[in-house]
Amino acid sequence: MATGGNKLLLDLYRTMRRIRTFEERVNELFVRGETAGSMLHMSIGEEAISGVCETMEQGDSFTTHHRGHGIFIARGADPNRMMSEIAGKADGYCSGKGGSMHIADMGLGALGANAIVGGGIPHVVGAGMSYRNRGLKNVSVAFFGDGASQQGILYEAMNMAALWKLPVVFCCINNQYGMGTRIDRAAANTNLHERAIACGLNGVAVDGGDVEEVHEASERIMTAARNGRPGFITLTCYRFYGHARLDKSPYRDEAEEAEGRKRDALVNARARLIDRKTADAASLDALDEAAAEEMNAAVAHAIAALPPDQDSMFRDVYAEGELRPRPLREHLSMILGEAR
């Protein structure tokens, strides 16, 4: 049972439901032709990540990979601003410049989602250095996929974190696939946490079908990290659907998919809650309904939101008050305009 007991499990269930519903609505947004592009990576099947997020504290920071929606929601991000960003709208988290793969919310310590596999991993090392130098008791967490575990930069970052005893946690969401490549065709040793241990980290593997197990292990790892023993968590789960919106996963068979989708932390949590009489089906249905309403509203919000104005394109390349790039048309006017 999770250290926080049944109340915690109920909270985690709610978060996991909100994540799943959000992702379903992203899908809907796409089908309605309202997303900015099709590079949409849904995290259905990975909701147990909520157990990790729950053990983070105010002021902790994190980076995510391209499949970060669920993590943002679990850390408290606003679904309206997320959905707007996914639609490329002006009031999205990134003013319509980032999209699904680059959601960020500095207010929540979200240092940004990264579309470079492995790109955000080393940032937590630097965040850990900041905390250490300033005497803060915060942790920085890097979320990434099993595919990213083959990128060399992970080993550089793990070694630095271990060497300098930084308050850092590496969290590998092992959904078994990097695009069409199953982990056993990408890694010689698929026990990814063993590599982390060999690099000097505090490494564990947890079952992503069991959010309570995830939460418990994560609490241990996170506490140790906060005290200078950096950690590594592999969360074993399954990517329920395609890699991105347009991928139908023809490279894997239905039997495997059916089996994989059995590892469903949301379904398991629901069963346990009912089993333990923490909640009955009706109250959980009500909770699901609330999530649906919230996320429907986010879709409506995103569709109604305004696109960014063209001139916004030139903002935020450099800091406010610093030079902004000279627009091409202005440059052309200097060459070909009246003066000539």
Add this chain to the structure above:
Amino acid sequence: MATGGNKLLLDLYRTMRRIRTFEERVNELFVRGETAGSMLHMSIGEEAISGVCETMEQGDSFTTHHRGHGIFIARGADPNRMMSEIAGKADGYCSGKGGSMHIADMGLGALGANAIVGGGIPHVVGAGMSYRNRGLKNVSVAFFGDGASQQGILYEAMNMAALWKLPVVFCCINNQYGMGTRIDRAAANTNLHERAIACGLNGVAVDGGDVEEVHEASERIMTAARNGRPGFITLTCYRFYGHARLDKSPYRDEAEEAEGRKRDALVNARARLIDRKTADAASLDALDEAAAEEMNAAVAHAIAALPPDQDSMFRDVYAEGELRPRPLREHLSMILGEAR
């Protein structure tokens, strides 16, 4: 005792002596102001690498780091052409374009020395793929330092080699230092082969003070690699002198240096040979003398050799017969010459 017995030990002793003497002469070449620059990395203290080289076969290939002189000699390179290259002369291995850090000899399978720490490591993976695809029974070996073990590309290469069961060996020459940084200030876990094992390789650590141990372990690792089980060898030794010619190692104390230099495979081999009565001091002295003569001749050769002609600068940027770059003066002449 080495698998090849005392005869082998004598051979290895000769090779190790030739390496040491070569390096001493490089030093002399520098003092005489005849080297191309001061980026000269001597491998004194690392001569036991001969034990690894001895287990390689005709047709096997290798890449080395910037401290590769000893490896080239052990694989049979010509000291004259090496010394000429170090002097930046036209008849050097690289026509005076590469220098100490880029010696290569394709005839010996030497795919080149690399001045990018870690840069040559992944090349052996590709070499292994070539051999596999062509059904050759060759191995490709990457030689690099302990410092390079913190570069992410090593982990990418190790994982690929293990995943694809390639005939590849990674050989880490752990001389305890990357420039001024001792291994324990660079790596959280200094048992570097443990990381390799966690990546799925056949990993061992060997004592670089004992060339027979090196040879024996290497033979095992090399044979396994040849049969599709890639390996990793850490050869523990000590960098007797500074990082490069101008470095006096002020960052380490004399006691440590004295202790470190006790791990001397050359001295140990000599003692054993005498001890086992394979050779007496006089015959070993004669052998040392022969090495001295050979390397003195290399110095004389390099000093007498001609520098490359200026026009050679434009050769070998692209393949023979392909475009060569337009020299700047030619370009300027097109703009400013008669035509105008």
Add this chain to the structure above:
Amino acid sequence: MAAIETTYRDALRQALIDAMNEDPSVFIMGEEVGRYGGAYGVTKGLLEIFGENRVVDTPIAEPGIIGAAVGAAMTGSRPVAELMYVDFAGLTMDQVANQAAKSRYMFGGQIGVPMVLRTQGGTGRSGAAQHSQSLEAWFTHVPGLRVVMPATVNDAYHLLRMALKCPDPVIFIEHKGLYVRKGEMDVAKPDGAWGKSVIRREGSDVTIVTYSKMVHESLAAAETLAQEGVEAEVVDIRCLNPLDDESFLASVMKTGRAMVVTEAVLTSGFAAELSARISERCFDYLEEPVIRVAGEDIPIPVSPALERGSVPSAQLIAETGLWLVKRVAPSWAA
């Protein structure tokens, strides 16, 4: 064999198939090139034909992939390493620029690195800042590399075939917006020789020097210009480095006016090299300054409208051309 109509994507695939059938040393490696068939489908079906040793799905490890290709090329193979997006080049520039490009020189001509790095770039899919770039200028600044960017279906086939015969490393950059483009492919008839530019349209009033997808935007602009009585000559340079400059220099000497069109951000892009060369060599022939029409100096935004607005369009090229030739102020300056 006669010309057939096909797509840029299929022409690339055919080039790979023909090369692999002809030369057993050619193999493909990269992320998702096998079972997935390539992120943009170029290598679809190749695994089934050539097997796992010649169509190698790799882990996600770009530096290692390119590094392995370098080693393979040094040992008798001719690898085609696929970098899924040119945006990931930053992970590989050491292996590309310090290893692949310099090995022949650094080792005094002993070792060649006959590899092809296939990748794709450009905007058009709302891929945002890390999946939409045009980074050819990083490669063109590296002596030892050949940089090739095909615009047409026939070039997709022939330039890839030629790249696979080149003894030097070739950076072969496709455009994500061209894969579904249709056109003629004649395996017996290349558009032009390896390394040479091709004139895609003749004209007497202004020369447009360009490559990759911007060839098509420029050709469309040329049609608009023609309606206004301006005949643009469009030169597709195809092989950026080493550069066949004589052909477009001759064209500019004829027309007296030049525009360089690229999708990459303006500052320090390859457009600058083209512009500088034209100004250097055609100084006495130029009636007007050489004009660069290029991407805005910004990261690419995700919003489809902003993304489109950040790179040259046929309209922008045409308006600029009209301004240059006829002094007709464009919409934004009117």
Add this chain to the structure above:
Amino acid sequence: MAAIETTYRDALRQALIDAMNEDPSVFIMGEEVGRYGGAYGVTKGLLEIFGENRVVDTPIAEPGIIGAAVGAAMTGSRPVAELMYVDFAGLTMDQVANQAAKSRYMFGGQIGVPMVLRTQGGTGRSGAAQHSQSLEAWFTHVPGLRVVMPATVNDAYHLLRMALKCPDPVIFIEHKGLYVRKGEMDVAKPDGAWGKSVIRREGSDVTIVTYSKMVHESLAAAETLAQEGVEAEVVDIRCLNPLDDESFLASVMKTGRAMVVTEAVLTSGFAAELSARISERCFDYLEEPVIRVAGEDIPIPVSPALERGSVPSAQLIAETGLWLVKRVAPSWAA
């Protein structure tokens, strides 16, 4: 405080010391910056003053180092990450160009990355192809970065101080051939404002636009030219991107002739951008084409004589200048 004579290296060190004393969020990280004191001695003694948390010796892991600096900068620190040689940039371009440069934009202005990447480049030590390059053009092609290359002792101090106050990522490229150069440093008096060019020598006959070590070669060339009656104006642009082009454009409008001098290989180098801008904006003022004097399009060879011959010298600049202004054929064309 009055001006003192010191070296480029010591001026850099002083800038680091002053910045670290003034701003506790500044820290240094990189290979050998601590106990070793920096490969070129710039950070010597800083570990003793500021301790291990602020002068951090790192493992050899360039992508990780720059990545860590990005994360530190995002979380309230102001890291100075040292890349020992700019030649290793290829390992870090993803963290530099996709992370440091784009974070502010991609995340809609929420996050700044106020870091300084200190590195050094150039020839002069027989470092061969992988230790002698001038790669600024890779960085100048990336919107979001500031690229700064100091030539003088006073600029070494002031530009580094200014870089450490800049809210955006700054690529600060020193020259290995300048470290021991002596000159005046006045901590109260910068050579010019942040981002602005400085005219190092006035002249009326030709404008030489340059930066870094080539400023000194150009000034030496200008002396030679003066003996021949040619007065060259030498503009040190210092901050390459974003670029203050107005100052050198004004100079060229005055002199009517321009040379751009860089050490980097010619093709696709920053010289092309400078040349293109001058031709674009000074078209009606130019008496002659803009001339680029740059490095040969080759990897750098190790032989000292070849190395020297592969990059511009004062003599080459002077001869070219004389050709340009007075039509005196240079030694090689005579």
